[in-house]
Amino acid sequence: MYCSLYLNREDVSAKGFFLSSGAASLPQLSKVLAGGEDAYFVICQNWLGVADGASSWSLEETRDGLYAHELLRNCQKIVSESKSLLVTNPVEIICRSAAESQSHGLSTILVAYFDNQAEQVLHVANIGDSGFILLRNGTVFQISSPMFHDFNLPVQIKRDDDPSEFLEVYHVHLDEGDVLITATDGLFDNLYEQEIASIVSKSLQENMQPQEIAELLARKAQVVGSSASARSPFADAAQAAGYTGYRGGKLDDVTVIVSLVQKKSV
Template structure:
């Protein structure tokens, strides 16, 4: 097959999606079509892990004049309807709006795993009359959309099936790295998002083998807590202090220069993978949490909540709520030393207390089922 020069310049993940969709349009024989119907949605292999997810968030108090730049997606649009559905998830923190942050949680194809992530819209776009929340919401919407149709690992195939039947298992494996690239391309195509930037962290958990995979760009991130200590903490990516790497969409034909805008690529994202264990806790967060809460405080919150009892779902949700509540307390204090204050001091800058910001936390509690 001859590949055009224009196709070869596309994002590799987008190339893969185009090829997949093109292949799905091919005409198949009645027998092959019957095989697809029989095997595409059946759970062919047992799941070894279950994942219990909790989400919580709080938008910061609007700055003076900020509301005049708030032009959200209408609730009647696809993204607006999905956004409202995500924000309707039950939580204890008394905040409806996620501010410039957003998140997604999505079961992957055939129950093969779960995908979730967080994004933090860059607030500096307000000065250019742009609502920063549109970019992060659209990015997470497209991450949800692609994750819904993809497998957390290789499509699960019953080894007793013949080769032709195996070929008809629907869906494809998608890594967080590929998901980030596809989602970014989706934002670039969104006409309602004229401009903006966002950090992003996307994670998938494989229900068959407990494999965690991640892609992180910027200063959002995640930690894995194992046996009441931090097993892994994802490093942040910055150009310089308080300027994270970020995905960006510049206004089309605006005639203006945006010299201060950072335009990074999904290819710059850090990737990571590890096999999880029973009882592990995965915490994804925006910098509203990591700038205000130290790692040892995060582990203490998880330990205390776990002792309080409840179902796994209740424990995961309580952990997310307590983390957001504690970060709100910390960011409003000017007498307590914060991680952000320490980082500023290392750069020779003075900053006192917590840093007010939007905060979003997604907690995943891992359980082995057999």
């Protein structure tokens, strides 16, 4: 599992708003030793990303998730090295990362940048069924739409693809106190939107930190994913697609980033 949680001293002292983030990534048990298929990064208090990888046929034997991990390593590197050049477009970051990636495999990817000065707008570029939920005043304010070819076949990219042919872009105004949940499909397949909102609201009332909330959401999603009888969004989608006998959750890696929109001190 590739991950990064990096803060820059200059960002902490600057005026404006910032994302106070915590993350959790839980591979399913059969994939722990291989590092899991999910990857994430959070840097500079206004950049974050998640990716969910899979293997693909090639002449080389590949590990599930290898391509996803490389994509996000490249994203972090590009953002970190380009900070002085004011790179603020997640579409550009994804395209540059894909152009530099050499691993075989398939991956969904979401990268977001929070313009935390005058606009206070979250710019999101997404491919596939990773996504985000924005909570405002304890309720679901906005949610991304997953991208599928067919049931359980998300849109993904591979080496040498042009991501701009697949990307969906969002521009979302954020207010102080908003809560942004960014995650791979392991969360959204197993917990309903209102469940997520309820868990986050109760956790904040108990003064839990973003890291703790992310861990709680990931654990709950894995419990449902391991169940053969629990209600889940994935089971609902399976039945709607004609798999009338399907019950329970979807066993999968789960990666969650919880971000609180807060005002910086002068």
